[in-house]
Amino acid sequence: MAAADELTTMTAAEMAAAVAAGEVSAVELTRAHLDRIELTDVKVRAFLHVGAEPALAAARSVDERRAAGRPLGPLAGVPLALKDVFTTTDMPTTCGSKILAGWQPPYDATLTRRLRDAGVVILGKTNMDEFAMGSSTENSAFGPSRNPWDLNLVPGGSSGGSAAAVAAYQAPLAIGTDTGGSIRQPGAVCGIVGVKPTYGGSSRFGLVAFASSLDTPGPLTRTVLDAALLHEAISGHDPNDSTSLDAPVPPVVAAARNPDVAGLRVGVVAELSGDGYAPGVLTRFNETVELLETLGAKVTEVSCPHFTYALPAYYLIAPSECSSNLARFDAMRYGLRIGDDGVASAEEVMSLTRATGFGAEVKRRIMLGTYALSSGYYDAYYGKAQQVRTLIIRDFEAAFEQVDVLVSPTTPTTAFPIGERADDPMAMYLADLCTIPSDLAGNAAISVPCGLAPENGLPVGFQVMAPVLADDRLYRVAGAVEAALDARRGASFLAQARGLAGLDETAEAGR
Amino acid sequence: MSITRDEVAHLAKLSRLALTEDELDHFAGQLDVIIGAVARVQEVAAAGIPPTTHAANLENVYRDDVIAPPLDADLVLSQAPAAQAARFRVPRILTEE
Amino acid sequence: MTVTVPYDLAVARYEPVIGLETHVELGTLTKMFCGSPVTFGAEPNSAVCPVCLGLPGSLPVINKTAIEYTIRIGLALNCSIATWCRFARKNYFYPDMPKNFQISQYDEPLCTDGFLNIEVDGQEFTIGIERVHLEEDTGKSQHVGTTGRIHGADYSLVDYNRAGIPLVEIVTRPVPGTGALAPAVAKAYVSELRDLLRSLAVSDVRMEQGSLRCDVNTSIAPAGSGEWGTRTETKNVNSLRSVERAVRSEIERQAGVLDEGGRVIQETRHFHEETGKTTSGRSKEEAQDYRYFPEPDLVPVAPSREWVQEIRAALPELPAARRVRLQAEWGLSDLDMTALRNVDALDLVAETVAAGAAPDQARNWWLTELSRHANDTGAELADLAITAEDVAAVIALVAAGQLNNKLARQVVDGVLAGEGSPAEVVAARGLAVVTDTSVLSAAVDDAIAANPDIAAKIADGKVAAAGALVGAVMKATKGQADAASVRQLILERCAANLAAAWSPAGGTSRPLTTLRRILSDLSAVCRRTYVFPQSKRDLPAVESAKVAQFFTERYPDFGVPRRCRSPTVVTSGCKTQRRGRSPLE
Numbered sequence A: 001m002a003a004a005d006e007l008t009t010m011t012a013a014e015m016a017a018a019v020a021a022g023e024v025s026a027v028e029l030t031r032a033h034l035d036r037i038e039l040t041d042v043k044v045r046a047f048l049h050v051g052a053e054p055a056l057a058a059a060r061s062v063d064e065r066r067a068a069g070r071p072l073g074p075l076a077g078v079p080l081a082l083k084d085v086f087t088t089t090d091m092p093t094t095c096g097s098k099i100l101a102g103w104q105p106p107y108d109a110t111l112t113r114r115l116r117d118a119g120v121v122i123l124g125k126t127n128m129d130e131f132a133m134g135s136s137t138e139n140s141a142f143g144p145s146r147n148p149w150d151l152n153l154v155p156g157g158s159s160g161g162s163a164a165a166v167a168a169y170q171a172p173l174a175i176g177t178d179t180g181g182s183i184r185q186p187g188a189v190c191g192i193v194g195v196k197p198t199y200g201g202s203s204r205f206g207l208v209a210f211a212s213s214l215d216t217p218g219p220l221t222r223t224v225l226d227a228a229l230l231h232e233a234i235s236g237h238d239p240n241d242s243t244s245l246d247a248p249v250p251p252v253v254a255a256a257r258n259p260d261v262a263g264l265r266v267g268v269v270a271e272l273s274g275d276g277y278a279p280g281v282l283t284r285f286n287e288t289v290e291l292l293e294t295l296g297a298k299v300t301e302v303s304c305p306h307f308t309y310a311l312p313a314y315y316l317i318a319p320s321e322c323s324s325n326l327a328r329f330d331a332m333r334y335g336l337r338i339g340d341d342g343v344a345s346a347e348e349v350m351s352l353t354r355a356t357g358f359g360a361e362v363k364r365r366i367m368l369g370t371y372a373l374s375s376g377y378y379d380a381y382y383g384k385a386q387q388v389r390t391l392i393i394r395d396f397e398a399a400f401e402q403v404d405v406l407v408s409p410t411t412p413t414t415a416f417p418i419g420e421r422a423d424d425p426m427a428m429y430l431a432d433l434c435t436i437p438s439d440l441a442g443n444a445a446i447s448v449p450c451g452l453a454p455e456n457g458l459p460v461g462f463q464v465m466a467p468v469l470a471d472d473r474l475y476r477v478a479g480a481v482e483a484a485l486d487a488r489r490g491a492s493f494l495a496q497a498r499g500l501a502g503l504d505e506t507a508e509a510g511r
Numbered sequence B: 001m002s003i004t005r006d007e008v009a010h011l012a013k014l015s016r017l018a019l020t021e022d023e024l025d026h027f028a029g030q031l032d033v034i035i036g037a038v039a040r041v042q043e044v045a046a047a048g049i050p051p052t053t054h055a056a057n058l059e060n061v062y063r064d065d066v067i068a069p070p071l072d073a074d075l076v077l078s079q080a081p082a083a084q085a086a087r088f089r090v091p092r093i094l095t096e097e
Numbered sequence C: 001m002t003v004t005v006p007y008d009l010a011v012a013r014y015e016p017v018i019g020l021e022t023h024v025e026l027g028t029l030t031k032m033f034c035g036s037p038v039t040f041g042a043e044p045n046s047a048v049c050p051v052c053l054g055l056p057g058s059l060p061v062i063n064k065t066a067i068e069y070t071i072r073i074g075l076a077l078n079c080s081i082a083t084w085c086r087f088a089r090k091n092y093f094y095p096d097m098p099k100n101f102q103i104s105q106y107d108e109p110l111c112t113d114g115f116l117n118i119e120v121d122g123q124e125f126t127i128g129i130e131r132v133h134l135e136e137d138t139g140k141s142q143h144v145g146t147t148g149r150i151h152g153a154d155y156s157l158v159d160y161n162r163a164g165i166p167l168v169e170i171v172t173r174p175v176p177g178t179g180a181l182a183p184a185v186a187k188a189y190v191s192e193l194r195d196l197l198r199s200l201a202v203s204d205v206r207m208e209q210g211s212l213r214c215d216v217n218t219s220i221a222p223a224g225s226g227e228w229g230t231r232t233e234t235k236n237v238n239s240l241r242s243v244e245r246a247v248r249s250e251i252e253r254q255a256g257v258l259d260e261g262g263r264v265i266q267e268t269r270h271f272h273e274e275t276g277k278t279t280s281g282r283s284k285e286e287a288q289d290y291r292y293f294p295e296p297d298l299v300p301v302a303p304s305r306e307w308v309q310e311i312r313a314a315l316p317e318l319p320a321a322r323r324v325r326l327q328a329e330w331g332l333s334d335l336d337m338t339a340l341r342n343v344d345a346l347d348l349v350a351e352t353v354a355a356g357a358a359p360d361q362a363r364n365w366w367l368t369e370l371s372r373h374a375n376d377t378g379a380e381l382a383d384l385a386i387t388a389e390d391v392a393a394v395i396a397l398v399a400a401g402q403l404n405n406k407l408a409r410q411v412v413d414g415v416l417a418g419e420g421s422p423a424e425v426v427a428a429r430g431l432a433v434v435t436d437t438s439v440l441s442a443a444v445d446d447a448i449a450a451n452p453d454i455a456a457k458i459a460d461g462k463v464a465a466a467g468a469l470v471g472a473v474m475k476a477t478k479g480q481a482d483a484a485s486v487r488q489l490i491l492e493r494c495a496a497n498l499a500a501a502w503s504p505a506g507g508t509s510r511p512l513t514t515l516r517r518i519l520s521d522l523s524a525v526c527r528r529t530y531v532f533p534q535s536k537r538d539l540p541a542v543e544s545a546k547v548a549q550f551f552t553e554r555y556p557d558f559g560v561p562r563r564c565r566s567p568t569v570v571t572s573g574c575k576t577q578r579r580g581r582s583p584l585e
């Protein structure tokens, strides 16, 4: 058996190969990660629930399958951290909210089912901003997760727990959901790869909705190839999701294995830089654009004039949908119930429970959405935002006539300290400035690490955006960037994460 | 001022949120700023622009009228805050719909 | 408290305008947006899944058959079918609505702009259909407490089996110009709509089970003013009779308000079956803001014209056309047809006829005996514990002479009491007509012997006197004989006695005249022709032996002549007789 450290620092592709070759059992691999979680999660707080028993059972069944000589999928036996927004029959699902504390869903999400079918070992459920509303996990009712690069910083959000788990080597794979940037932004600030597939490419059935027309599940991994493998495993048509695309999954794994940008037309979005962007972010971004040029890409600047309205449009559309989606949390059928003293009416119990069970950001967005949909305001707010959405889609269409992919920084800044923006919603919302346009348009986008900001030594994410169902282009570009930077560094990106040393100290102390 | 405290109180009622007076004060200020910011969408010249409600460009997605096994009633009720006689027990309902 | 104005006065001074919103649960196998079965009366919460329970993470997928049924309804109501439309969310909190929003259609209904023709008192009205749209039903709450009603309940128990059942809403345009007929028009519209939906096979349309529910809008304005008044929306109107009563009661109430110089408030009102009155529901102050927006979990519905054409081509015969056809086939009068529609017996009669019964017999049973029973028990005809097949079976038993009318009624009573099929009731209650001819013959002989005076009267030509002998025989057989058959037997026996005693040499034609009279009576009663020389010219040729032979050959043992199952029209005289040749010819 390999040393525990070796087992947890391998890539998912390597782990799967080792399991398939019998060099390591899925159970050993799972145990190594469960141990790593046990030793490090007191500091990282990536997980809301660790399902050691179901994880080991899943690992055993992979080992049995292998022993029986039956074929294994490309990720069989590889551990994964699942955002606590997907339903699971063997673990609770809370969405980071008190209102759902302890809820045990009676059904598996399509994505959960697909992971199980692929032999992926679900270790547990990861922390998140409550109902995926936030960019830091500070909105989780169960406390924030920490950024493994520096435990005083946020890991981003809302899929911050998933990103932190991957960055802390607690799992090589994680699933997040992206509504306004909730995969790419935590991916960027935790120094890992995060992908928002084309909307409809990965099923939403069993994903507890925040904003139905935007929510997109996707992978968080340490390498571009791992992301592609996971992307492929969770994608494909689902008849239980009316918005699921009945189309072949783009050849993402092939693209990740053979990243080549020679001749690729790359457009730099003019509107996604300048004021408000940290200098280190822009430095690394510009270097990466130059790198792509040296790799043979044809770089031009492209204007998407309506992108500046993406943020306000998003903060009307997402809250509007959320105000309706979250109405079901009413203390009647499941979850928390407050104030049912035999005298209070159903209406009063609903109001008390929702006031107690929801956190501040959720309440803000519910009221904002209720406002935007109210008669008399609908046209000026929700209606207008939907028109802006059309204009943003048209900007993308025009841009993709000139170039194959668009690029920008993933986030305007690197990870910020816990508490800094906690009660300043507008400042928090800016974290999603660059990621929102792709959510509104429903196309595909990736964040890949592109170096450390010189001023603070924190990771910077490089965002690539591709047209609907051209997800493979993301992997061509990100794979090329990753390969070139790894070659230049001579080591994987995460090896530089200084917070990890602190975690390892904990680990040593634990032993 | 884009939204008043009274309006926020009304929104809270519509949204079934029993907010405290302090919360109302706090949220009124924040929502005022946020609504002021998101109102920027109104600057966009969007006359004649169709709204986009769905990112995916799909139509006519149906399922066949075929029965799928329902959930086990015990399982369904096991997550209920209160149940009685195989039904969900809820506090008294004041208004008729 | 405003005093209501008597109806006649109210409609003399005010002109009503009505409108109806009808909700129909579709008879699909599964719910609107999930594969849970559509059930009625199943164990609580046994027909639910994550989708119709609104569990976090669940998503709706449109039932294609529900769309097809709705288009079918739209086409039958002469509507335009949308080329593109969407579902929308109607947001409001209510414990029986699992998601706290209802997936419905808002400004883009599937069908628009149609009409339905109805008839009241021979006057035709065209009811404009504004829209037909599709939505999902809610769960059912049961209010627990001292009163059992929503007010004063301690808590409620919710069953979500009904939640998510496809619900079609059919909205009429305002209907002016009905005057005093407004309540009848409202009722006729719902009745016609119900027949239409039933013929389309899209719903079982049972008002008492809530699969068809009505909201009735009523307004009045001073007659001749040309204006429309403020309307109220009366909910909870769940029977045809209630639709009529609700409109009537609202007209009376609103007239009272206006007479006092008051103003009708636009509001929701509730109809109460017990009192026939409406009471105020939600006040305007609480008016909902439903915050409709396009349902983001569903994609647009864009029925192709080819599909719509296919559905149109497959439309069944609609009720109006069917009524015309059935009336012709059955040979019933307009009055009969109206009567059948009024008690909702058209389909029942059609089924009874389809099961082999004669139309007039089928009509008789459903309109008289069974209608009376339905009235007595306060049930709808269709809900009686007797099927059209049962009724047809009873009619067949009567036709076969195995039951008389009195016994048939007892058989029907038995079926209604749940004692089984007509055959089972006949067997269990021992209700079969006495058909044993030797028993009957003996009883007839006894009766004639015991009443020589009556026999003499008959022989004397007073055929009507046979009634007394029939009574005696019926009494002797405890009512289980067929009176007509008994009468026939008696007359035959008397005729035979006469014939046997007859001699042409006797010189009198009296017995002959009597015989002829008896036989003509027999012909009338038994719907068959008893042949006997009709003209004086034939008399000399008739010999007593031949007369006797006629009876013995034709009616051995004076048994009950076999009666034809289908009516044979007998005009008169020997020339038209249809069976065998008479030995006298």
Ligand SMILES: [Zn+2]
Residues within 6 Å of the ligand: C031, C034, C035, C036, C047, C048, C049, C050, C051, C052, C053, C164
């Ligand atoms: Zn269901």
